[in-house]
Amino acid sequence: QKEVEQDPGPLSVPEGAIVSLNCTYSNSAFQYFMWYRQYSRKGPELLMYTYSSGNKEDGRFTAQVDKSSKYISLFIRDSQPSDSATYLCAMSKTYKYIFGTGTRLKVLA
């Protein structure tokens, strides 16, 4: 079983839709959970960072962590064409981040 699993997509949605992106993990020692956005030929850009179960909101983005189910989600409200990118989940117990494969999202105008 992979440590972190993420559906690679691609996921296409119309502008204004609510997007749900998900990752599951197997290592219960993970304490920190991150979402990054990556545009083509660019580095991962930090969107959300959390270290506890529950929800964290920042503008149109909400990160959700369920440690009991080993499941994390990122919700994007009122999606925009500029949100089209690859979204990477990452998690860690120490310095070493373990990334998912990334989900390619396309928001259609």
Place this chain on the structure above:
Amino acid sequence: EPEVTQTPSHQVTQMGQEVILRCVPISNHLYFYWYRQILGQKVEFLVSFYNNEISEKSEIFDDQFSVERPDGSNFTLKIRSTKLEDSAMYFCASDGEESNQPQHFGDGTRLSIL
């Protein structure tokens, strides 16, 4: 907003040659990292560095790899004798002086081994 900067953006090198990838982390950060991403694959951890020492490294980071903080601002990754399979994007990251801070990434160096 402060950012991690990496140079060069693209490096082309002959197999067997040494290559040095350079990074300038965010200025008040104390923890530094290298990751790589082979085309079409996930981002993979290589090494973490703190207080002039490697704090953790992956199986990928073998004797051909080394890291150095030669001065107060630069952080480098050296590959001594490059192989075709070293072709990838290499990302530098850094995080802050407090514990439990998220890592911030540069835009990477695309390394192409011929």
